[in-house]
Amino acid sequence: MEKQKRIFDVIIIGGGSAGCTIAARLSEDPDRQVLLLEAGPDPLPLPEIIASGSSGNRAILQSDYVVMYPTTRKIDGSTYYPLAGRVMGGGSSVNMMGVVRPTQHDLDTWESLGNPGWSYEDMLPILRRIESDQDFGDHAHHGNSGPLTVKRGFSFDEPRSGPIEAFVNRATSLGYKISPDLNIPNPQGIGPSAQNVKDGLRQSTAVAYLGPARKRSNLHIISNATVVSLKIDRKRVNEVLYEHGGETLGVVADTVVLSAGVYHSPQILQLSGIGPAAELEQLGIPLVHPLEGVGGNYQDHAAVNMVFEGFSDFDPDWVISGFRLLFRSEPSLPNANFHLYMRAPVVLEGLPPLMPIAANMIEQGSRGRVHLASSSPHDLPLITDAMLQDPSDIKAMTTAMQFIQDFVSNEAMAQYYGPLMQPGPADDWAEYAQSTYDSYHHGVGTCVMGPASNPMAVVDSNLPVHGLENLYVADASVMPTVTHANTNFTVIMIAERLSDILKAATRR
Numbered sequence: 001m002e003k004q005k006r007i008f009d010v011i012i013i014g015g016g017s018a019g020c021t022i023a024a025r026l027s028e029d030p031d032r033q034v035l036l037l038e039a040g041p042d043p044l045p046l047p048e049i050i051a052s053g054s055s056g057n058r059a060i061l062q063s064d065y066v067v068m069y070p071t072t073r074k075i076d077g078s079t080y081y082p083l084a085g086r087v088m089g090g091g092s093s094v095n096m097m098g099v100v101r102p103t104q105h106d107l108d109t110w111e112s113l114g115n116p117g118w119s120y121e122d123m124l125p126i127l128r129r130i131e132s133d134q135d136f137g138d139h140a141h142h143g144n145s146g147p148l149t150v151k152r153g154f155s156f157d158e159p160r161s162g163p164i165e166a167f168v169n170r171a172t173s174l175g176y177k178i179s180p181d182l183n184i185p186n187p188q189g190i191g192p193s194a195q196n197v198k199d200g201l202r203q204s205t206a207v208a209y210l211g212p213a214r215k216r217s218n219l220h221i222i223s224n225a226t227v228v229s230l231k232i233d234r235k236r237v238n239e240v241l242y243e244h245g246g247e248t249l250g251v252v253a254d255t256v257v258l259s260a261g262v263y264h265s266p267q268i269l270q271l272s273g274i275g276p277a278a279e280l281e282q283l284g285i286p287l288v289h290p291l292e293g294v295g296g297n298y299q300d301h302a303a304v305n306m307v308f309e310g311f312s313d314f315d316p317d318w319v320i321s322g323f324r325l326l327f328r329s330e331p332s333l334p335n336a337n338f339h340l341y342m343r344a345p346v347v348l349e350g351l352p353p354l355m356p357i358a359a360n361m362i363e364q365g366s367r368g369r370v371h372l373a374s375s376s377p378h379d380l381p382l383i384t385d386a387m388l389q390d391p392s393d394i395k396a397m398t399t400a401m402q403f404i405q406d407f408v409s410n411e412a413m414a415q416y417y418g419p420l421m422q423p424g425p426a427d428d429w430a431e432y433a434q435s436t437y438d439s440y441h442h443g444v445g446t447c448v449m450g451p452a453s454n455p456m457a458v459v460d461s462n463l464p465v466h467g468l469e470n471l472y473v474a475d476a477s478v479m480p481t482v483t484h485a486n487t488n489f490t491v492i493m494i495a496e497r498l499s500d501i502l503k504a505a506t507r508r
Contacts, residue, residue, distance in 0.1 A: 047063075082441060107119055124141065147208040151197055176190050266295040306404045306420065310352050327340050368383065387439075442487040463497075
């Protein structure tokens with residue numbers, strides 16, 4: 001006899017930055033039964049490698065809470081690895097804790113692409129509602145009572161180590177102004193990076209949002225639960241199937257929210273027969289609801305390192321910066337299209353210290369795709385990134401690389417940065433960038449938001465899937481364009497926006 005299916009008001013698939021936020025907000029109504037399904041573990045208490053606000057990239061490099069997606073660079077077939085968190089809190093539990101807002105240009109662009117309600121002016125109340133800014137909470141464009149504590153760990157008013165002092169002085173000598181707050185509508189110059197750290201602890205959405213909500217009897221959390229498909233009938237999701245403890249189980253809800261991230265939200269849709277007809281047919285997946293845009297429109301931030309020789313009197317106690325320089329490869333651009341920053345020196349026995357400077361391009365002119373490797377939910381989706389393929393992107397990157405070379409070729413910088421080692425003297429810089437770039441780990445766009453007139457649109461401006469009645473998507477995958485910013489804060493904003501939409505729908 002078949003087990004009776006549990007019935008909820010809302011099922012949220014994915015307990016990442018978006019899913020934890022939505023679960024916390026929707027469960028504020030005690031009459032709404034909310035189920036949160038997370039494919040990864042939900043460790044309580046949190047292990048130190050995740051909990052610590054000073055762990056840096058250890059959670060990425062040294063923990064089991066990260067999924068790596070082998071991705072091929074087109075120019076030479078070499079491999080690099082975009083990442084995603086697989087643990088409650090998702091990326092917010094393993095990232096570098098940067099809090100960077102989308103720019104006014106980003107959000108106004110989204111609205112101009114046929115998404116009413118997403119302009120900067122419309123979203124500012126939500127941006128403020130998210131945060132408790134410890135430095136600028138009394139400013140009109142910031143918040144001081146939200147769940148996410150925001151604090152800048154670097155100040156230009158404090159003593160700086162030699163290489164940081166040289167970097168800042170070089171930037172200001174070139175006309176870059178010092179900006180104490182880069183989380184403003186149109187940031188520019190050189191400024192400190194804000195972080196979501198409170199009392200030395202990481203404030204992931206699992207901590208800041210889900211933590212206070214866990215005691216609610218109407219919030220049900222199941223971890224280590226891999227969603228395998230959505231059952232569609234008469235344009236509605238009538239069952240969510242997931243694997244847990246060696247069983248395949250089914251649950252039912254009036255509303256289903258897909259927040260499995262840029263890689264797995266399109267995967268779950270495609271496994272359910274929702275997506276490009278030709279791709280699904282190749283894998284023998286019956287087409288349930290054709291949507292060509294599922295998995296398309298993929299964008300990320302390409303990251304390239306310029307590596308300089310250091311000097312033998314390198315001091316291992318140098319403090320590496322908590323700031324970034326915003327660079328425009330073309331002065332006419334509405335936003336800076338690069339984050340430039342000092343990376344930690346690399347010390348290898350028998351070699352001079354290596355001094356990298358990162359050029360992270362925060363735009364992408366070309367579009368990639370995320371698609372299924374097979375019809376199995378256990379196979380990672382495949383990524384065709386399309387990064388550094390558009391001629392304008394290549395030109396922008398080589399312009400930024402030349403700027404870094406010129407920036408370092410200065411008397412003050414010469415105390416710390418010697419000759420350029422990578423790329424080498426005979427290397428073609430475009431080829432070097434195309435064959436060595438990594439990801440800034442800000443993938444977006446694979447369930448793009450847009451009007452039905454856009455053949456690539458997967459969800460509309462209120463985030464329901466086009467043509468389906470009770471299925472919503474809310475995570476990085478809905479972004480029409482990648483933001484000129486780290487994406488985690490924007491994902492939380494999207495989740496807050498969907499929470500408002502669903503609450504309003506319930507009231508009607």
